[in-house]
Amino acid sequence: MSESLPHGALKVNTARLSVLSNAALVALKLVAGILMGSVSVVSEALHSAVDLVAALAAFFSVRLSGQPADVRHPFGHGKFESLAGLFEGVLIIAAAAGIVFTSVRKMATGQYAIEAPLLGVAVMLFSSVVNLLISTRLFKIGRATDSIALQADAWHLRTDVYTTVGVLAALLAIAAGHAFHLAHLELLDPLAAIAVALVITGAGISISRESMHHLADESLPDSERVAVEALLAQHYTQFTDYHQLRTRKAGSERHIDLHLSLPADMPVAEAHALCDHLEADLQEISPGAHVLIHVEPVEAAPVPRAEGKES
Numbered sequence: 175m176s177e178s179l180p181h182g183a184l185k186v187n188t189a190r191l192s193v194l195s196n197a198a199l200v201a202l203k204l205v206a207g208i209l210m211g212s213v214s215v216v217s218e219a220l221h222s223a224v225d226l227v228a229a230l231a232a233f234f235s236v237r238l239s240g241q242p243a244d245v246r247h248p249f250g251h252g253k254f255e256s257l258a259g260l261f262e263g264v265l266i267i268a269a270a271a272g273i274v275f276t277s278v279r280k281m282a283t284g285q286y287a288i289e290a291p292l293l294g295v296a297v298m299l300f301s302s303v304v305n306l307l308i309s310t311r312l313f314k315i316g317r318a319t320d321s322i323a324l325q326a327d328a329w330h331l332r333t334d335v336y337t338t339v340g341v342l343a344a345l346l347a348i349a350a351g352h353a354f355h356l357a358h359l360e361l362l363d364p365l366a367a368i369a370v371a372l373v374i375t376g377a378g379i380s381i382s383r384e385s386m387h388h389l390a391d392e393s394l395p396d397s398e399r400v401a402v403e404a405l406l407a408q409h410y411t412q413f414t415d416y417h418q419l420r421t422r423k424a425g426s427e428r429h430i431d432l433h434l435s436l437p438a439d440m441p442v443a444e445a446h447a448l449c450d451h452l453e454a455d456l457q458e459i460s461p462g463a464h465v466l467i468h469v470e471p472v473e474a475a476p477v478p479r480a481e482g483k484e485s
Contacts, residue, residue, distance in 0.1 A: 273367050305334045
């Protein structure tokens with residue numbers, strides 16, 4: 175997959191790769207879990223199903239967010255990515271609740287015996303390798319394009335790697351228990367599923383919180399805001415003052431607006447050229463940022479007369 179593609183196409187292609195890999199893993203885990211009667215493997219299939227829905231949400235959101243502004247969305251479509259991130263976070267938490275419910279019920283009824291644990295070991299090992307590779311790709315492209323939807327999807331898959339390794343360890347212990355006739359080790363199956371649920375709940379809360387920050391029009395990170403203020407300070411001799419500096423994020427888009435005080439006698443063409451220069455410099459700090467500068471004329475302060483001088 176070429177990284178020389180425009181950001182929009184690169185995000186869509188990466189999201190599509192995640193959809194395809196998750197669809198295959200859902201089918202593989204579900205079949206294996208049903209054949210084995212393993213709640214932990216079925217919970218991993220459910221986890222991958224959530225990942226699949228999240229990948230679909232990321233896919234459609236990055237397609238929408240890349241569309242230009244229109245009459246209904248004059249400020250662009252960047253927040254579709256934030257909405258997708260919130261949706262994915264809620265899905266993770268709901269899936270975790272379902273896993274816990276199923277696991278507790280299994281333990282309460284004592285129905286947690288499983289068959290052919292080594293089949294589950296093979297499936298979990300394959301799944302962890304695939305998800306590690308795909309999540310690494312998603313993180314790389316998500317950070318390069320500042321896509322919260324792709325990064326949320328990457329966290330889905332990366333938590334899947336961690337939980338899969340946990341289930342893998344439990345299944346290996348159960349397989350050893352079968353060899354040495356230690357039936358009580360099968361209790362590790364629902365316990366591993368609950369551990370999966372706890373891990374992904376944390377990821378779901380984190381993703382939801384980050385998405386809410388974007389939807390609530392939180393300002394740019396402190397490092398970027400400080401860089402913006404430092405840039406304005408460098409140009410301070412070219413204008414009288416600036417105020418009402420505001421920044422916000424919408425998906426991967428950034429918005430910066432401020433009021434700029436200029437001498438009332440400055441020619442319009444000169445004021446326009448200064449604003450264009452500032453806009454270009456601000457976009458170097460925040461690539462692709464939408465910059466709005468409101469110019470305000472300020473009368474020059476009168477020159478004080480020297481004491482004792484006649485008027």
